[in-house]
Amino acid sequence: MQSPGRFWSFLFLRCPNCRQGHLFNSWIRWIQMNDHCSCCGLTFYPESGYFVGSIYINYGTTVAVVIVSLLVFRTVPERFQLVFFSCLAALTSLAFFRHSRSLWITIDYWINPWKPPELAGGACSEDRDRRED
């Protein structure tokens, strides 16, 4: 079976190397990112401050969404515009937080891949967990 593409791994928040392991733990702790891939062992934090670039992606996306919304929602009364667009910017940046990190690590790994540590077995531990249940 052909492995999923880079866009797929970005969109579904998967490891940029094996494209199977999850970047994030769960929807309950939605902001907490895994330290490494549970399938191939690739570290998701190759260096300190690694995800500063994702902040720029998130900021650019938020600005783009607010600018488009300013054009679309011109009918919002002026007295509500500051509150409306401030809330929209805050919600957009929160909503795109995971995908901005996923996009950053996907692009960076595509340009300059780093090696995962050697793992015994090589099978995804998520798959092993499911088989053991």
Ligand SMILES: [Zn+2]
């Ligand atoms: Zn992986």
